[in-house]
Each structure stands twice: as structure tokens, then as C-alpha cells.
Amino acid sequence: MKGIDYTTFVDISSIIQDFWDDAAVKQTYEKRNLFQISDSCQYFFDHINRIAMPNFLPTNKDILYCRKATRGICEHTFEINKIPFRFIDVGGQRSQRQKWFQCFTDITSILFMVASNEYDQVILEDRRTNRVVESRSVFETIVNNRAFSNVSIILFMNKSDLLKEKVPKSDIRQYFSDFTGDHLSVRDVQFFLVDKFETSRKDRARPFFYHYTTAVDTENIRRVFVDVRDTILQQNLKSLMMQ
Known part of the structure; x- marks a missing residue:
């Protein structure tokens, strides 16, 4: 925890647990869409006693639930099936977008994440x-930019697990009047949201992939691998046909 040492955290963990168990706090948390609250806070509140154990070591799931907004540009290189991949992570906040285009050169695919x-x-x-309207606006700008005419777009409609929890509680028709499906159907809501993004593409010939994902699903990277592989194959075929 920032600003507090682990010993102090252990000492006050029972207070944190009592806070989380408070009925008023739970009622407020049910209205969390009205506030700027991290989606992962419930996970850590629910595991506070385990985290406060003297011999605590974070699990892979703990690490995946940790989230820190990207500031600036971060680059990660690793191998998938012995093939090197270079990922460039750019901040999604408005103040960070002016930095994007300086790193969008010689890329194969753009992975666009949307919290569904x-x-x-x-x-x-x-x-x-x-937030979805804002994401679509950014997506439309990127996907229709001439600089990316040979770049495939991989759309991750993320946090599907949280979407399933929210759909019965929050009527999407209150926020999108053009929704005509079953507002209690997660599948209808997912199709509607994907269509919002898919229809913003002007060039239908460009490779486009989409997946419904969860933030802690380790299979996500395999989906990226398959899509990037298919993109490279399509690019090579196109080059051969032009020769």
C-alpha cells in the first residue's frame, strides 16, 4: 500500500475488514458506477485477511487484479511459442493521447481494450x-486513420465477468436509447456494444478481430498471438498477389 508500511497494514487489517462489512459501505458500493472506484477493490477487500497474513505472498491472480493506470509509453518484449513479440502500452487518458502516434510505426496490430x-x-x-462513447470515439479515430491502413485491429471487449454482474442491475437502455435487444441478455448487450465499434470502421477490407474477455484471463495473450499470426499471413498473401 502506498504511504503505509506492511506492519501497520497488518495491524489495521481488522479495521479494514470491519469497514468492508459495514452495511452502509456495501449499499454505497452497489452504486459504484456513480463514483470513480477501481473494479478490483472488491477482490482485495474480500481477501484482506489472507493478504494480512505474516507469510503472505501474492498469487498470480493477486497480481493480475493489481491495476495502475499507464502513464506515458511502456514497452514489453517477450516470446510466445518462441516468436518474439513487442507490445507498446500507451496511456488511454486524454492527456496521454498526444503521445500515441510517435510510437505507431512499423506495427502489425493494434490491440484496443474496452471495459464493456x-x-x-x-x-x-x-x-x-x-466511457463507452469515449472509447468508441477514440477507436473511430484510430481505425480510420490512413497511417494504419495495413494494420489489423484487435478489439477486446474486456471485463465480461463484470458485465454479467451488471446487466441485471443496470438497464443499458437508460444510457443508450438505440438499444433494441433484450436488456437482460448479456449476449444482446455484448453484440450491441461490439456493433457500436465495428460499424465505425470505414474500410471493411482491413483485418478486424474481436473477443469477449476478462481482465484476469491468461488465455487473452493466446488470442492475440493467433490474430497477429493471421494478420501476418494475410499481409504476406497480399504481397505475393501484388508481385
């Missing part, structure tokens, strides 16, 4: 704009 459960939430910057 945030259809009833607003962005931090102005506290008015719907």
Missing part, C-alpha cells in the same frame, strides 16, 4: 462523457 461493463459510467476527465 462501463456502459453506465462516465470518464474521470469531465465526469459527463459516457
Whole structure:
């Protein structure tokens, strides 16, 4: 925890647990779409006693639930099936977007992440704009940019697990009046959200992939591998046909 040593954290863990068990806190948390609250806080509150154990070591799942907003540009290189991959992670906040295009050269694919459960939430910057609407606007700008005419787009409609929890509680029709499906059907909501992004593409010939994912699903990277592999194959076939 930032600003507190682990010994102090262990000492106050029971207080944190009592806080989380408070009925008023639980009622407030049910309305979390009205606030800027991390999706992972429930996970850590639910595991507070385990985390406070003297011999605590974080599990892979603990690490996956840790989230810190990307600031600036981060580059990660690793191998998948003995093939080197270079991932460039750019911050999604409005203040970070001016830095994007300086690193969008010689890339094969753009992986665009959308938190599908945030259809009833607003962005931090102005506290008015719907988060999905904001994401679609950014997506439309990127996907129709001429600089990316040979780049495939991989759309991850992320946090599907949280979407399933939210759909019965939050009517999507209150936020998107053009929704005509069954508002209690997770599948209908997912199709609607993907269609919002898919229809913003002007060039239908460009490779486009989409997946419904969860933030802690380790299979996500395999999906990226398959999509990037298919993109490279399509590019090679196109080059051969032009020779």
C-alpha cells in the first residue's frame, strides 16, 4: 500500500475488514458506477485477511487484479511459442493521447481494450462523457486513420465477468436509447456494444478481430498471438498477389 508500511497494514487489517462489512459501505458500493472506484477493490477487500497474513505472498491472480493506470509509453518484449513479440502500452487518458502516434510505426496490430461493463459510467476527465462513447470515439479515430491502413485491429471487449454482474442491475437502455435487444441478455448487450465499434470502421477490407474477455484471463495473450499470426499471413498473401 502506498504511504503505509506492511506492519501497520497488518495491524489495521481488522479495521479494514470491519469497514468492508459495514452495511452502509456495501449499499454505497452497489452504486459504484456513480463514483470513480477501481473494479478490483472488491477482490482485495474480500481477501484482506489472507493478504494480512505474516507469510503472505501474492498469487498470480493477486497480481493480475493489481491495476495502475499507464502513464506515458511502456514497452514489453517477450516470446510466445518462441516468436518474439513487442507490445507498446500507451496511456488511454486524454492527456496521454498526444503521445500515441510517435510510437505507431512499423506495427502489425493494434490491440484496443474496452471495459464493456462501463456502459453506465462516465470518464474521470469531465465526469459527463459516457466511457463507452469515449472509447468508441477514440477507436473511430484510430481505425480510420490512413497511417494504419495495413494494420489489423484487435478489439477486446474486456471485463465480461463484470458485465454479467451488471446487466441485471443496470438497464443499458437508460444510457443508450438505440438499444433494441433484450436488456437482460448479456449476449444482446455484448453484440450491441461490439456493433457500436465495428460499424465505425470505414474500410471493411482491413483485418478486424474481436473477443469477449476478462481482465484476469491468461488465455487473452493466446488470442492475440493467433490474430497477429493471421494478420501476418494475410499481409504476406497480399504481397505475393501484388508481385
